[in-house]
Amino acid sequence: MTRDIVTSDSSLAPSPDIVGGHTLSMFVNNKPGVLMRICQVFARRAYNLDSVVVSRGRDPQFSRLTLGISGDPAGLEQIIKQCNKLIDVIHCFEHDERESVTRELALVKVLIDPGDRAEVLQILEHFGAKTVDLGASSIIAMIYGNSEKVDAAVHLLSKFDIVETVRTGKVVMARGEAST
Amino acid sequence: MSTTNLDGAQALIKTLNDLGVEYIFGYSGGAALPIFDALETVSGNIKFVLSRHEQGACHMADGYARATGKPAVVLVTSGPGAGNTITGIMTAQMDSVPMIIITGQQVTWMLGKDAFQEADTFGLTMPVVKHNFLVRETNSLPRITKEAYHIATTGRPGPVLIDVPKDISQSEFTGDLDPDIDLPGYHPETAFEINADAVTRAAEIISHAKKPVILGGHGIMIARADDELMELATTLNCPVTTTLLGKGIFPETHELSLGMLGMHGTAYANKAMVECDLIINIGSRFDDRIIGQPEKFGALAKIIHVDIDPSEMNKMIHPDVEIIGDAKVVLQALNKQIAPLETSGWLANLDGYKQKFPLAYRKQGGLRMQQVLDELYQLTDGKAVVTTDVGQHQMWAAQFYKTNASFNWLSSGGAGTMGFGFPAAIGAQFARPNDIVVAVVGDGGYQMTLCELATAALHKLPVKVLVLNNHYLGMVRQWQELFFDNRESGVNLEGNPDFVKLAEAYGIKGFNIKRPADVGKVLQKALDYNDGPCVINAECVKTENVFPMIPAGAALEDMLVEPPKHKMAKPTGST
Numbered sequence: 123m124t125r126d127i128v129t130s131d132s133s134l135a136p137s138p139d140i141v142g143g144h145t146l147s148m149f150v151n152n153k154p155g156v157l158m159r160i161c162q163v164f165a166r167r168a169y170n171l172d173s174v175v176v177s178r179g180r181d182p183q184f185s186r187l188t189l190g191i192s193g194d195p196a197g198l199e200q201i202i203k204q205c206n207k208l209i210d211v212i213h214c215f216e217h218d219e220r221e222s223v224t225r226e227l228a229l230v231k232v233l234i235d236p237g238d239r240a241e242v243l244q245i246l247e248h249f250g251a252k253t254v255d256l257g258a259s260s261i262i263a264m265i266y267g268n269s270e271k272v273d274a275a276v277h278l279l280s281k282f283d284i285v286e287t288v289r290t291g292k293v294v295m296a297r298g299e300a301s302t
Numbered sequence: 303m304s305t306t307n308l309d310g311a312q313a314l315i316k317t318l319n320d321l322g323v324e325y326i327f328g329y330s331g332g333a334a335l336p337i338f339d340a341l342e343t344v345s346g347n348i349k350f351v352l353s354r355h356e357q358g359a360c361h362m363a364d365g366y367a368r369a370t371g372k373p374a375v376v377l378v379t380s381g382p383g384a385g386n387t388i389t390g391i392m393t394a395q396m397d398s399v400p401m402i403i404i405t406g407q408q409v410t411w412m413l414g415k416d417a418f419q420e421a422d423t424f425g426l427t428m429p430v431v432k433h434n435f436l437v438r439e440t441n442s443l444p445r446i447t448k449e450a451y452h453i454a455t456t457g458r459p460g461p462v463l464i465d466v467p468k469d470i471s472q473s474e475f476t477g478d479l480d481p482d483i484d485l486p487g488y489h490p491e492t493a494f495e496i497n498a499d500a501v502t503r504a505a506e507i508i509s510h511a512k513k514p515v516i517l518g519g520h521g522i523m524i525a526r527a528d529d530e531l532m533e534l535a536t537t538l539n540c541p542v543t544t545t546l547l548g549k550g551i552f553p554e555t556h557e558l559s560l561g562m563l564g565m566h567g568t569a570y571a572n573k574a575m576v577e578c579d580l581i582i583n584i585g586s587r588f589d590d591r592i593i594g595q596p597e598k599f600g601a602l603a604k605i606i607h608v609d610i611d612p613s614e615m616n617k618m619i620h621p622d623v624e625i626i627g628d629a630k631v632v633l634q635a636l637n638k639q640i641a642p643l644e645t646s647g648w649l650a651n652l653d654g655y656k657q658k659f660p661l662a663y664r665k666q667g668g669l670r671m672q673q674v675l676d677e678l679y680q681l682t683d684g685k686a687v688v689t690t691d692v693g694q695h696q697m698w699a700a701q702f703y704k705t706n707a708s709f710n711w712l713s714s715g716g717a718g719t720m721g722f723g724f725p726a727a728i729g730a731q732f733a734r735p736n737d738i739v740v741a742v743v744g745d746g747g748y749q750m751t752l753c754e755l756a757t758a759a760l761h762k763l764p765v766k767v768l769v770l771n772n773h774y775l776g777m778v779r780q781w782q783e784l785f786f787d788n789r790e791s792g793v794n795l796e797g798n799p800d801f802v803k804l805a806e807a808y809g810i811k812g813f814n815i816k817r818p819a820d821v822g823k824v825l826q827k828a829l830d831y832n833d834g835p836c837v838i839n840a841e842c843v844k845t846e847n848v849f850p851m852i853p854a855g856a857a858l859e860d861m862l863v864e865p866p867k868h869k870m871a872k873p874t875g876s877t
């Protein structure tokens with residue numbers, strides 16, 4: 123029965139409460155304090171970090187960062203240049219939705235009455251989400267995809283009693299031969 | 303690696319010596335003990351100067367660097383020692399001055415435990431440095447020291463701090479004393495590869511200009527591109543104005559010079575910026591003190607912006623052509639593509655403004671700072687190295703002490719740090735023992751770092767400290783007079799000491815100037831006195847104001863060339 127409307131990145135409009143929505147990726151030295159330097163660039167210019175994903179690179183000398191940010195778009199060029207200016211930053215790029223893929227994962231805990239369980243499961247199936255914990259009165263769903271898809275799923279689930287959501291924040295990768 | 307019989311501290315000092323460091327300015331303390339000891343045990347050419355406050359040590363290193371283009375080192379202890387350097391480091395960072403600061407630190411296993419004199423120096427200084435390091439391995443000290451030197455002195459220069467825990471400095475060193483640096487994210491060499499198309503487009507725009515102005519900044523001095531600037535200006539017949547930090551890159555006595563522009567710049571420089579059809583900005587960051595209101599700046603003009611730092615492009619002003627690169631390389635390329643412009647009408651127009659709005663002052667009704675500075679300029683033939691503090695005296699010094707060569711004008715611009723002038727002069731005098739060095743300071747700022755009188759006296763430095771004493775925090779009083787109905791608040795310096803007696807307490811020669819007629823005579827005596835430092839206290843008119851003035855945030859065309867006749871609204875722009 124699934125009408126899989128959410129397999130491509132752009133099939134759902136972003137939910138209206140998402141502002142900014144710029145995605146930066148950075149390749150940086152894997153050293154103590156690097157994240158602090160980067161955060162100072164943003165905080166000083168009144169930018170908010172919506173999500174931060176850091177992981178060690180394949181070469182452990184370096185780390186990968188994906189930042190979801192919101193703030194005055196006019197200041198973004200300055201932010202990217204200031205990040206690139208940091209000695210510990212190898213490069214910093216902004217990624218365009220069309221030329222990159224972004225994914226994130228969310229865990230959502232919903233309290234459910236037995237009568238609602240079928241509908242919840244149906245919603246999850248529709249979004250290709252997985253049930254990672256199923257109890258008598260609660261369920262933990264794992265939703266993944268682009269941020270809009272995750273937003274949409276969480277939005278539909280919000281008519282039930284969501285008690286907790288934990289999101290990884292988005293990770294990005296440039297399509298084709300471009301580097302991230 | 304085999305054992306070198308050195309400890310980390312000795313490896314550090316040896317590396318600094320091999321890098322050619324000549325001076326370390328600093329102040330000792332527990333966490334820095336091994337490093338201070340290494341100063342005694344490692345042979346080399348480094349000279350250590352004990353300041354009387356860590357801020358003073360930073361400004362001395364800063365003055366040394368501004369007077370030579372070469373970096374000096376600051377060495378202090380952890381906690382309060384490191385904390386006292388913050389203002390000095392920030393001052394260097396804001397003005398792109400190379401500096402290496404070495405701070406002692408608690409032992410590694412005590413970090414984060416609030417141990418005695420432990421402070422997060424790495425975190426505290428991060429926003430005010432070009433880069434900083436917390437050393438975690440003794441054997442990395444030579445590499446980190448070389449990296450710090452490289453970062454401080456290349457690209458857009460700046461201060462770099464190395465925090466060295468005591469266990470790291472006193473452990474045995476078993477590493478390589480001359481390792482390669484490893485900075486995969488830092489590529490200052492790209493400043494020498496410039497975009498040829500951008501240069502061609504700039505040359506094309508220049509060829510159509512009828513009313514061009516060159517705006518020269520500190521970047522020209524750092525790149526040592528004064529000759530190329532002269533060639534550009536004289537080939538094009540183009541007037542040149544400079545920023546406060548650019549004073550000296552183009553002789554201010556040259557007929558094409560318009561002097562300094564900006565908030566207290568010359569009327570003709572600011573008029574030129576308003577009326578010109580082309581601004582060629584080389585090595586200036588379009589600071590808020592020179593552009594006034596960004597939306598109105600250069601409204602009639604095309605703008606070419608040359609800067610080594612890509613983040614300066616589009617930060618304040620959107621240029622028509624941006625050229626990222628070293629000023630010297632860019633100017634060499636640009637100079638090959640330009641031809642003389644017909645600017646005689648434009649120059650005549652600007653000459654008219656020079657006649658109509660000259661820098662002038664009154665000699666009646668008391669002694670004015672302007673006169674003291676004017677006579678100092680005449681008596682030294684404009685050849686002194688002049689450092690300034692921050693305030694009215696600084697702006698009048700910029701106006702009346704014309705600067706004809708790079709590295710002769712040392713002033714805290716970006717940070718506007720009171721207390722800078724005197725210690726900076728000490729650093730400059732160490733760097734250039736045979737030049738006349740004059741610290742032009744206000745009675746306010748001088749008192750912030752005058753403990754360094756001991757340092758100057760001890761080394762018998764012939765620094766001349768010219769205290770322009772108006773018994774006020776004059777620049778702030780000026781703003782209160784103009785914008786706050788003359789309500790004085792927190793600006794009266796009653797309680798000032800007798801500066802001549804104070805100097806004498808340090809064994810330093812002191813002079814007083816009280817009357818306009820005495821200026822030349824006393825200054826000459828001070829200039830002839832070279833047995834050590836001297837202090838000249840000039841008792842000046844208390845409530846004089848600096849003009850021209852562009853109220854903060856106002857457009858350049860709204861410049862006041864004389865005291866306003868009507869009440870002024872509070873400025874809305876930058877502070």
Ligand SMILES: Cc1ncc(C[n+]2csc(CCOP(=O)(O)OP(=O)(O)O)c2C)c(N)n1
Pocket residue numbers: 691692693694695696718719720721743744745746747748770772774775776777778
């Ligand atoms: C460390 C510091 N504190 C405060 C200020 C703000 N400030 C700028 S100019 C000035 C007055 C300076 O007075 P003085 O040194 O006597 O010089 P004058 O303006 O009287 O020539 C003050 C307080 C500053 N620039 N630096």
Ligand SMILES: [Mg+2]
Pocket residue numbers: 693744745746770771772773774775776
């Ligand atoms: Mg004063």
